[in-house]
C-alpha cells in the first residue's frame with residue numbers, strides 16, 4: 001500500500017506531461033500542486049505561470065518558476081490544481097487551503113483545467129469534505145446565523161490562535177459541514193444569491209481532466225464541457 005503523499009506525487013508526475021515549453025500555465029495551490037511545481041522545476045520546463053495564491057507564488061520564486069500577473073497574459077493554456085473532493089460527475093469541492101477565490105478566477109479563464117487528486121478524495125456524492133464559503137468579514141456573523149438557520153452547519157474557520165483565518169483577498173472562510181450535498185447546483189445558486197458571499201468552493205463543470213493517483217493511476221476526461 002502506498003501512502004497518500006505518494007499518491008499525490010504520482011498524480012502530479014502524470015500531470016506534468018500535459019505541460020509543454022512556452023505554455024501559460026495556471027498553477028493551483030496545496031500539497032499536491034507542490035509536487036507538480038517540483039516536477040516543473042526538475043524538468044526545467046520554460047513556462048509562464050499564473051499563480052492562485054501568495055503561497056504558490058512564493059514556492060515558484062524559490063524554485064525559479066517564472067510567474068506572470070493574470071492581467072498581463074492574454075490566455076492561460078492549461079491550469080493544473082488540486083481538489084479536496086471529487087464526485088463521479090467530475091465536480092469538486094475546493095478551498096481547503098483557503099485559495100478558492102483566486103483558483104476559481106484562474107480556472108474560469110483557462111482553456112483547459114486538470115485536477116490532480118489522490119484516490120481517497122473520490123466520492124459518489126460531494127459533501128464529506130466541509131464546503132468552504134469565502135465571505136466579506138463585515139456582516140459575516142449574520143451570514144453564519146442565516147446558514148445555521150438553514151441547517152447548513154456553518155463554522156467560521158479559525159487559525160491556531162483562534163482568530164478567523166484571512167484569505168489572500170482579505171476575506172473570511174465559513175465551512176459548511178453538510179456530509180452530503182444532494183443538489184450541488186441548487187446549493188451553488190443559493191450561495192451566489194447571498195450578499196456578503198464572495199465565492200464558494202463548489203467547482204461544477206470546471207475540470208476537463210482529473211488525474212487520480214493511487215496504486216494504479218486513473219485519468220478521467222470530460223466529454224462534453226458545458227460553455228457559459
Ligand SMILES: O=C[C@H](O)[C@H](O)[C@H](O)COP(=O)(O)O
Nearest residue numbers: 030031032082095097098099
Ligand atoms: O484552497 C486550496 C485548494 O483548493 C487546494 O487545491 C485543495 O485544498 C487541495 O489541496 P491538497 O492538494 O493540499 O489536498
